Amino acid sequence: MIVTLTPNPALDRTLIVPGFRLGEVTRVRERSDAAGGKGLNVTRALHTLHAPCLALAPLGGPTGALVAQLAAAEGLTLQGIPIRGETRTCLSVTDPSAPDQLVINEVGPTISPGEWQAVHTAVRSACEPADWLTISGSLPPGVSPADLRALIDAVPRRCAVAVDTSGAPLNACLDAPLALLKINREELAQALAISLDTEAEIIAAARTILGRGPRAIVVTLGARGALALNASGAWHISAPAIVAVSPVGSGDCTLAGLVHALAGGASLPDAAAAGVACGSANALEPRAGVFVLADARRFQTDAHIRVIGS
Numbered sequence: 001m002i003v004t005l006t007p008n009p010a011l012d013r014t015l016i017v018p019g020f021r022l023g024e025v026t027r028v029r030e031r032s033d034a035a036g037g038k039g040l041n042v043t044r045a046l047h048t049l050h051a052p053c054l055a056l057a058p059l060g061g062p063t064g065a066l067v068a069q070l071a072a073a074e075g076l077t078l079q080g081i082p083i084r085g086e087t088r089t090c091l092s093v094t095d096p097s098a099p100d101q102l103v104i105n106e107v108g109p110t111i112s113p114g115e116w117q118a119v120h121t122a123v124r125s126a127c128e129p130a131d132w133l134t135i136s137g138s139l140p141p142g143v144s145p146a147d148l149r150a151l152i153d154a155v156p157r158r159c160a161v162a163v164d165t166s167g168a169p170l171n172a173c174l175d176a177p178l179a180l181l182k183i184n185r186e187e188l189a190q191a192l193a194i195s196l197d198t199e200a201e202i203i204a205a206a207r208t209i210l211g212r213g214p215r216a217i218v219v220t221l222g223a224r225g226a227l228a229l230n231a232s233g234a235w236h237i238s239a240p241a242i243v244a245v246s247p248v249g250s251g252d253c254t255l256a257g258l259v260h261a262l263a264g265g266a267s268l269p270d271a272a273a274a275g276v277a278c279g280s281a282n283a284l285e286p287r288a289g290v291f292v293l294a295d296a297r298r299f300q301t302d303a304h305i306r307v308i309g310s
Contacts, residue, residue, distance in 0.1 A: 001052045001053065001054060001129065001130045001131060002046055002051055002052065002053045002054075002130065002131065002132045002133075002134065002259060002260070002263060003053070003054050003055075003056060003123070003126045003127055003130045003132070003133045003134070003159075004039040004040070004042045004043045004046070004053060004054070004055045004056065004133075004134045004136065005039055005055075005056045005057070005119075005123055005133065005134065005135045005136070006037040006038060006039025006040050006043075006055065006056070006057040006136060006137060007039070007057075007058070007119070007135070007137060007138070007139050007140060007143060007148070008037055008088070008108040008137055008138045008139060008140040009035070009036065009037035009039070009040055009057040009058070009059060009064075009067055009087060009088075010036040010037045010067070010087065010088045010089060010090040010105070010106070010108070011033060011034075011035075011036060011063050011066055011067050011070075011087065011088070011089045011090070012033070012034045012035070012036025012037075012090050012092070012287075012288060013031065013032075013033050013089060013090070013091050013092070014031070014032045014033075014034070014092045014094065014286060014287055014288075015028045015030070015031055015091070015092070015093045015094070016028065016029045016030040016031075016094055016095075016096065016286060017029065017093055017094065017095055018095060018096060018097065019095060019097075020093055020094075020095040020098070020102070022102075032287060033066070033070060034070055034074070034287060034288070034289075035067045035068070035070045035071035035074070035076065035078065036067070036090055036288065037057065037090075037136075037137055038136035038137030038138075038164065038251075038252050039055065039056075039057065039134065039135070039136040039137055039252075040055055040057065040067075040071065040076070040078070040289070041136075041249045041252035041253070041256075041288045041289030042134050042136055042252045042253075042255050042256045042259075042289070043055040043071075043076050043078070043256075043289075044074065044076065044288075044289035044290065045249075045252060045253040045255075045256030045257070045278055045282070045289050045291065046256045046259075046260060047074070047075060047076055048290075048291060048293055049256065049257070049260045049278070049293070051256075051260045051263070053076075053077065054077050054079060054126055054130070055071065055076060055077060055078040055079065056078075056079050056081065056119070056122050056123060056126060057078065057079075057080060057081065058080070058081045058082075058083045058111060058115060058118075058119055058140070059080035059081065059082065059083065059087050060082065060083035060084055060085045060086055060087050060109055061085065061086035061087055061109075062086070063086050063087040063088070063089060064080065064083070064086070064087035067080075067087055068080050079122065079126070081115070081118050081119050081122050082115075082118075083109060083111055083112075083115045084109075084112070084115070085108075085109020085110055085111070086109055087108075087109065088105070088106035088107065088108040088109065089106055090103070090104065090105040090106060091103070091104045091105075092104075092246070092248055092286075092288075094245070094246055094286045096245065096286070101246050101247075101248060103248060107140075107141060108138070108140040108141065109140060109141070110140065110141040110142040111140050111141070111142040111143050112142060113142075115142075116142070116143050116147055119151070120150075120151050120154065123151060123154075123155065124154055124155065124156070127155050127156050127159040128156055128159075130159045131158075131159065131160065131263050132159065132160045132161075132162060132179070132259050132262070132263055133155055133159050133160070133161050133162070134161075134162045134163075134164070134255060134256075134259055135148070135151075135152070135161065135162070135163045135164070135165065136163075136164045136165065136252060136255065137164070137165060138165070138166075138167075138169070139165075139169050145168045145169045145171065145172035145173075146172060148165075148169050148172055148173070149172045149173060149176060152173065152176050152177075152178070153176070153177075160179035160180070160262075161176075161177075161178050161179055161180075162178065162179060162180035162181070162182060162255065162258070162259050163176070163178055163180075163181055163182070164181075164182040164183070164251065164252070164255050166183075166187045166190070167190070170183070170187060170191050171191055173213075174191065174209055174212050174213060174214075175212040175213040176213045176214070177213055177215075178213060178214040178215065179214075179215055179216065179262075180214065180215070180216045180217075180218065180258065180259070180262070181209065181214040181216070181217045181218075182217075182218050182220070182251070182254065182255045182258065182275075183217065183218070183219055183220070184219065184220045184221070184222075184251065185202060185219055185220070185221055188202065188205055188206065188209075188219055189205070191209075192205055192208065192209075199227070199236070199308075202219055202221075202227055203227060203229065203234050203308065206219055206227065206229045206234075207229060207234075210229060210230070210231070215230060215231070216228070216229065216230040216268050217229050217230075218254075218258060218268075218272050218275065220251060220254055220276075220279070221239075222239075222247075223239055223241075224239065225237045225238045225239040225276055225303075226239075226254070226272055226275070226276050227308075228268050228269055228271075228272035229268075230268050232268075233307065233308070234307075234308040235268070235269040235272065235305050235306060235307055235308060236305070236306040236308060237269065237272045237273045237276050237303055237304070237305055237306075238276075238303055238304040238305075238306075239276050239279075239280050239299075239303075240277075240280050240299045240302060240303075242280055242283060242284060244283040244284065245283065245284055245285060245286050246283065246285065246286050246287075246288075247283050248288045249282050249287070249288025249289045249290070250279040250280070250282045250283045251279060252282075252288065252289055253275075253278040253279045253281070253282040253289060253291055254275040254276060254278060254279035255275065256275075256278060256289075257271075257274040257275035257276075257277060257278030257279070257296065258271050258272060258274065258275035259271075260274065261274040261275070269305045270305070272305075273300050273303040273305055274296075274300050276299070276300075276303060277296045277297070277298075277299035277300035277303060278291060278296045280295075280296075280299050281293075281295035281296040281299060
């Protein structure tokens with residue numbers, strides 16, 4: 001089983017607005033609400049992959065209750081951890097004919113030390129029988145990077161941990177005993193305070209991190225695919241040529257595909273190919289964490305894995 005943790009969940013509201021322009025009055029053609037936050041996007045993708053999964057998330061107020069209802073309606077197994085604050089809302093506005101998307105994310109409610117301890121306890125309990133734990137996204141106010149690192153250190157050793165975050169929380173995890181760190185090029189460059197312009201520079205930077213804690217790293221490169229590294233070598237995985245509708249959630253689907261494949265015994269490069277395929281398939285859809293399984297399977301079959309070195 002795979003457990004996902006979303007420290008800062010959200011109600012994700014997507015508006016489809018043909019001809020959307022800033023500063024003008026436009027009309028919404030379609031609205032959809034979903035249980036959101038990066039970890040719940042991972043959960044949704046795992047559900048599409050038919051992977052047994054339990055989602056954990058602190059939820060509060062009427063918005064938190066709606067998130068739980070929406071997750072249940074999708075068939076997602078979500079254990080909400082009660083908090084006093086109101087779960088945030090994140091808004092995406094998509095014009096189907098435009099190559100970009102407007103995203104407005106609320107910060108999220110402040111979580112008290114006692115509430116975070118309840119999250120801590122729920123994670124430890126859920127991970128006792130689990131094979132993997134994924135931790136994705138931002139931390140809510142009240143939770144420090146050190147709190148996140150303490151949670152990771154408390155996970156039972158039999159449960160592999162994968163992390164996808166950025167900024168100070170990422171920096172706190174760089175020397176943690178992670179089974180997998182999923183990161184993009186910009187996040188890696190920011191974490192090391194260096195410029196990463198070439199493949200060789202990205203690989204060298206990722207190997208620096210490998211020497212600190214994580215056993216495997218996958219660096220996503222958008223339309224250029226991804227780089228995967230562990231102690232055995234490095235590989236480049238190609239991405240399919242597509243016309244993207246929305247990139248929101250593609251990194252989360254990449255993580256889901258990666259962990260699902262690794263849990264099934266795949267090698268790191270093959271798992272990375274599965275991850276890139278899921279992320280690319282999600283980019284064809286307007287909603288985060290949603291993709292057509294047949295698209296992902298086709299992209300994975302067509303992926304090219306290039307050995308870089310050992």
